[in-house]
Amino acid sequence: MKSWQRYAGVFLLAVAGLVIQQSVWVLRLLDHGQPGSGFMPFGLGVILAVLAICLIATNLGPEDRQVPFWEPKAWLHPLLAIVITAAYVVVFDDIGAITSVVVLVTGWLLLVEHKGVVVSAATGLATGLVVYLVFDRFLQTPFPRGLLF
């Protein structure tokens, strides 16, 4: 786990570097002698850099005990969920909001939760219907209609 904390520290240090760079080169630290738009981000960047270094420093050395970041295959379900959701966003405009909801729920139950085809499809259709009634009809959300709906 310590190594992952160090990676997090390095990532935060990179973010801090980017914030400082933008504050100094792109934004103004001072504007007519007064704090400019880069003033506070610069300060925050410096503090974040210090904290990131502290995070790395406090996690140096060997692992205390073997605590894996992920249990075996534990990453698979979250990763599948992310991929399915990303696919949903990609097709959202093209196939329409309600259809993409049906596809998302059906795909999720089939691939992530390993449910049967009938159960997955029925749940997907029911969810699509509820979203249509609540958001489209009742709340009048202007959803993209797309090709199928």
Next chain:
Amino acid sequence: MFDVAGLWHGFQIAATPVNLMWGLIGCALGTAVGVLPGLGPAATIALLLPISMKMGSPVTAIILMSGIFYGAMYGGSTTSILLKIPGEAASVVTCIDGYEMAKSGRAGAALGVAAIGSFIAGTIGLIGLTMMAPPLAEAALKFGPSEYFSLTVLGLLLATYLTGESALKGLTMAIVGLILGCMGLDPLSGAVRFDFGVADLQSNLDFVTLAMGLFGVGEILYSLEKSGTASILTTRIENVFPKLADLTRSGWSMVRGSVIGFLVGILPGGGAVLSSLISYAVEKKASKHPEEFGHGAIEGVAGPESANNAAASSSFIPLLTLGIPGNASTAMIFAALLIHGITPGPFLLKEHADVFWGVVASMYIGNVMLLILNLPLIGIWVQLLRVPYSFLAPLIMVLTLVGVYSVNNNVFDIWVMLVMGVFGYVARKLKFDLGPLLLAFVLGPIMERSLRQALLMSNGDGSVFFTRPISGSLMAIAIAFVLYNLWAARKKNRAARAVASSEAAK
């Protein structure tokens, strides 16, 4: 001290059929998310933010959201007692004695005492809120930019130190939250910050998108790692109305828990979790039978459950009077108020008295609703534990995706939410507390505006934060707090090193 006319006006608003209905929905939803492990009140309020925007009245929206917040405190005890899994973080200590009581066939008594204690504490907290909020709001009118800056600094420091396990990680998340709050348009100069040439990033990051990503999507992804559902305790739930002997034994615990919860709840970051932990420690110390703690002591349920409810009520004091949310849930309510064009703070009571008193009065009514929902109707919530999470997860995901799109009708927001969700998931795995991030994101613009206005007014003289009496006092408390914590951490490290070296010598 007690504005009877204001409160009466509030009851007239809260008792309209629409507000009563949304209050009941909020309390029921709150109890449900409290019962269901994995989905907290902050995430639920985030999920409902887009729907609240469609509600015409801000009072109704806030009644719904506050119902979810304090309803979750009631519901959290159910899973703690029956499954030894805290449905809500504030109910962690209830697991210890509550589950032991359930194992010995006294689940009903534990659930009953938790509900009654929650009701008493919630009501005591509300009386305190009713009495303290108006004078505090009056005093806060004297606050200038330097006072507000010092207050936000102190609030954030307290929140980061008191909420999570690691102050370093909490502080890091708070700084990340402040940086995210800086993205988009600079409130004073109008300059665009951190847009990296992306047109959609030129406007400020949306709170709903951020909150739903971190708390909604992040929570779902985290929960997906744990497959399978918890099995429910087979003990029958009977006699939820505790016996007189149980009530006599736990009466003072409820009172002590209420007072502790109320005081701790006012502090930013103090909130329900810390108050229940303190209450448990106090009860163990005050008990004539400390050896029973951990083996089913009823005081170990009554005290902490009372404390977390009183804290939920009193956490509305800094939110409604100073405009400073103390935890993630009140930060969501803060955002909901802003969405409806209402700025929480000292002017709320003057300019939107109907919102203030309507919400306060609805909480009195909500407490009674929750008592009914959690005593005679406890069986319904127990049944809820049988709903498999495998079906809940995709449904919650759909709600977040559709909800976040409906805010600005922009697909880019969904991408931002997804990225925030992944960030939230990884942060949770690395044990970074996300509460300070969200609080900082909300407080960031107030902090920056106050800082720059104060420096502008003092011609760039930074000593203004230390020389003005209120600001200086707040800064002194903040510095003393940090120094004390550094000293305590150093002492703890030394002690740990001494133990390690003596063990190595052996």
